[in-house]
Amino acid sequence: MLRLDPKKITLTLQEKQTFERMQKKAMSAILHATSLAYSGHPGGSLSSLDLLLVTYALSDISPENFSSANRDRVVVSHGHISPAVYTVLSQYGFFPEEEMILNFRKTGSKFAGHIEHTTKGIEWSTGNLGQGLSAACGMALAQKRQNINRKVFAFMGDGEQQKGQITEACRFAVKYKLNNLIAIIDVNRFQIGGATKEIMDQDLAGLYKALQWNVLEIKNGHDHEEIFSALQKAKQLENTEKPTLLLAHTFMGNTIPFMHDICDFHGKPCSDDEHNVALEHLNLPNRLDTLRSKKSQLPFKSSPPEKEEAFELKINRGEPIIYGTDVSTDNRSAYGAALADLGKLNNHTDLNTKLVGFSCDLEGSVKMSSFRKNSPEFFFEGGIQEHNTSVVAGALSKENFQVFFSTFGVFGVDEVYNQQRLNQFNETNLKTVCTHLGLSVGEDGPTHQNLDYIGLLKNIFDYKVFIPADPNQTDAMIRYVAGVYGNIFIGMGRAKTPIISNENNLPFFGKDYTFEPGKADVLRKGSDATIVSYGPLVVHALEAAEKLQTEEGLSVTVLNMGSVIPLDTQAIIQAAQKTKVIVSLEDHHVDTGVGSMIGNVLAQNKLAISFKPLGVDRFSSSGESSELYKDHGLDTDSVVKTLLDLRKSI
């Protein structure tokens, strides 16, 4: 372990020798870990190793300061070089080396094939390429907004530079002057499929310069002195107000003769014979047999490893805004009003957690303008770059901020599904509030009609989905989510929505209402049938119930599922048992929304009742939303007809 004085200019001979010893020890650990696991990525681990070693020596990151925000950060985007990261962390005291070597890629261990944030010392789980720079941008932004004078180092592979998300992150870093961000690309000239020059050639220095970054080159990315001097230079470029790139030229496999500059070891460990040759070359003890025997005796541990501890939110939720039954507005305006209020209450005092807003070129449509005006330093316009923005926002949300990310549903869910999935795996704290869901987006047509937000998000373990029925419920949900940790989606349409009233014609979601996840709202009680809905179609459900009462003398229960995930399964079971007829009604793909969730509740509870899900069953059209509802059988009359037909088959 080595800690370099950040004011130094050159390395002493002793320091150079220490680095050489550390390098050899680390190479041995990388080889042992991958050979024992019979899998892994030794080639790139060895090429990135020296860059990591010197960076840690120059950084202020240790097991002791790792829970403090006041530390440097290292994000490793090419997460498959995990053995290199682990061995360097072990040399800096994060965990014993042998524990890592033995447990590498073992079920339930902390030492996964791709680095995971639950391992102490790891900032961000990566594996799917091209995302680390965005996460690093989020951390660099956090330092800026918390006045922390530290650095964020973002390690990347040269292959992954092909991912478009990286150019998005580059632009974001320049716009927000992230001069505390230093990116280091390990240019080993190979990716899994072969030479980067053959797979997808590009001029990285030229590209980053065109994107307005400072660019420095490290000719020999295994020369500790050169790496050191380049890092020191990069730090001094802070006054350019730009992020800096270090292009470090390295060799796959480092000094190991049969691996050196050979693509084959990108994703393949050594055979035992090769391992023996490599250790001989390093002139270090070969512990393969001993460790293999130890490994075979390790007990089985169930997945997944422990969860990370979240920071404590201190949010003043304020008082609800109540919209009277005569008010004509849309849910997104109610969202904007609630968010602006929360910004005012929390962002101008040092006592509370700050709220942050992100938009992707749609600030006006998603109603974030009032928030931006009262919290300008906590609002970020990410541009038409949803992939980058969702990850930046996710990373920032772990840094003692409560982050709201808003755009249209197709962009915040469909376009960035994988980024949201990886945010959840990273246990981020992002509130994604999407507007323009469903057929409500009308004339913008099928490319913009987001009919699958539930269908997609229910694939992400433990992700929550709330859909408000009117402006009052919107206000209640926004204030609720502002005070809780975790990733939550809140979705709404574009159009104005009548205020839902109770049977006394007062706002249903009025001053006595508190939003509770997993709890259905019983808007109307009846015994002849049940209509389950949420969002903009609740109005049709209520109209249908009234019509059935007036015209057919039927009393109909209307359940509002504002909390879609978790779903109130008890309410479904009770409604099924009591009314024997359920119609679900949603502005969503009919097979993948709440209807399909109800179907499963019924099936798994052996409830054979008359059930029909209503939803969208084909790509729709560009047209006025009320016409589209009718066209897809989601209008009031269609609900009435469906329910009467169902009752015939009880």
Next chain:
Amino acid sequence: MLRLDPKKITLTLQEKQTFERMQKKAMSAILHATSLAYSGHPGGSLSSLDLLLVTYALSDISPENFSSANRDRVVVSHGHISPAVYTVLSQYGFFPEEEMILNFRKTGSKFAGHIEHTTKGIEWSTGNLGQGLSAACGMALAQKRQNINRKVFAFMGDGEQQKGQITEACRFAVKYKLNNLIAIIDVNRFQIGGATKEIMDQDLAGLYKALQWNVLEIKNGHDHEEIFSALQKAKQLENTEKPTLLLAHTFMGNTIPFMHDICDFHGKPCSDDEHNVALEHLNLPNRLDTLRSKKSQLPFKSSPPEKEEAFELKINRGEPIIYGTDVSTDNRSAYGAALADLGKLNNHTDLNTKLVGFSCDLEGSVKMSSFRKNSPEFFFEGGIQEHNTSVVAGALSKENFQVFFSTFGVFGVDEVYNQQRLNQFNETNLKTVCTHLGLSVGEDGPTHQNLDYIGLLKNIFDYKVFIPADPNQTDAMIRYVAGVYGNIFIGMGRAKTPIISNENNLPFFGKDYTFEPGKADVLRKGSDATIVSYGPLVVHALEAAEKLQTEEGLSVTVLNMGSVIPLDTQAIIQAAQKTKVIVSLEDHHVDTGVGSMIGNVLAQNKLAISFKPLGVDRFSSSGESSELYKDHGLDTDSVVKTLLDLRKSI
């Protein structure tokens, strides 16, 4: 309408005057269409208009040649400028102008808010930004491989240049020397949220040059002569073997005084008063009232508009490769062998449709190497650029090619879900064959474990999903899909899979087997319970059935759902009625896979039986796949236990 001699150097006075007349007529149409619809994007429509007019005049695109591959192409990526595209197409005879104006943004009409490919003259449906250049790459590649000496013009907005996918497309176009591709960016300096300089500033000329494109500037993008001359120059750059960009500087709102250079009209039509002022300025008849009255009398038309006619596939499917019960291989190798065989059979004769392969840096892992070797000119390595590759492959698949796109499941589904959705909307013909699905990917860990491919893809209307149980079924499925048009996903794990045998110990999917969509395979017949599975866990289902027979004397039906979508609902209903007990078993999110589909079949058919879905209910771990199966209760013993428990509750 004007057709310019492609050999001309300058425009005549008469031609200039004609362009001016066309421009004014088009401006009037844009204004009328958006004012009548009370919505739309007039600002950008007016800024792009002159570029479109001159491009069509210099191109060989007409209603007459539009069904021939031998034509120039125009892709418009910023699909919201639909009124401009429609009015230019109407001037070139594609449809009557008044029909367009009256039906713009009307339910069920061909004139949607964002352009759709079902409208004659439109090459590609767009709306979600940043995707058009990728589609244009696919078309340019098709021209190259069909030896068609034509051009593809890709129009884009300047705001959408922020999308990372565009840099991916740029690299692809350079790698494959698409010198027949001319991109034209309408630099009107605004996007919906404000000035591009404020939202996300960038140096477009510098960026495209760094990406190795030819770059030309059009100083005045409303000067027909300058546009003409730049287009002529761009065509001459063909010999550089590079794609060419025209950066055209324009004004939002064109010459209309109150719209000129004003961001506000990006996504907002004129008020009636503004419309009147604009038409007065143009000195053209104001037909707003007349047309409004006509529009109000149009009959309602249901969505969606008609489907496009697909090209006729001519594929020799060859003879199945049969793997004996003693063979030890994986499904992906069987895929590779089938694809290579199909390539040999079809790609070396002029009589058949050519097969094409795309990979994203994973050619070896997805077993496309044999295909590449026998069909080198029909294999494309897209690099770590899945967003671009999925759209390029989609666009190419409509051009008389049968296209296979292969990568890991998380990249081919999760990362590019929205691209696949938009491919389906574009009625492409893409076979996405993903490997490394599920927990089978083991040690690569949760970021790589694709547990949601069914859960995601079932949100895309009419998309098909097939999952083979063993190498024989893989061969049968690949040969089947090779002969049909449409988007189909075929998925498989990483590990070796035993050959499924029938009760006589012969390959179940042997020489008499033909794959049929929507048909379950009855692997074992029994009357006491049913296990439904697919893919790698079919083996556990069979083992469980055998164990239950031997140890408990129970006869168990085992259904293999190789065709996941469409699902064989009749087989489920019959099994439920006959055996009263169903356990589903899948290497997939338990709430969103086949189990949830079965739940819905039961609920909608009022079948109250003992049903339990087994699947994955949390992020897993990096570890050996057999350990992970056990850890998640998906091993043979867990299935036996679940089924015995269920039987107790009949």
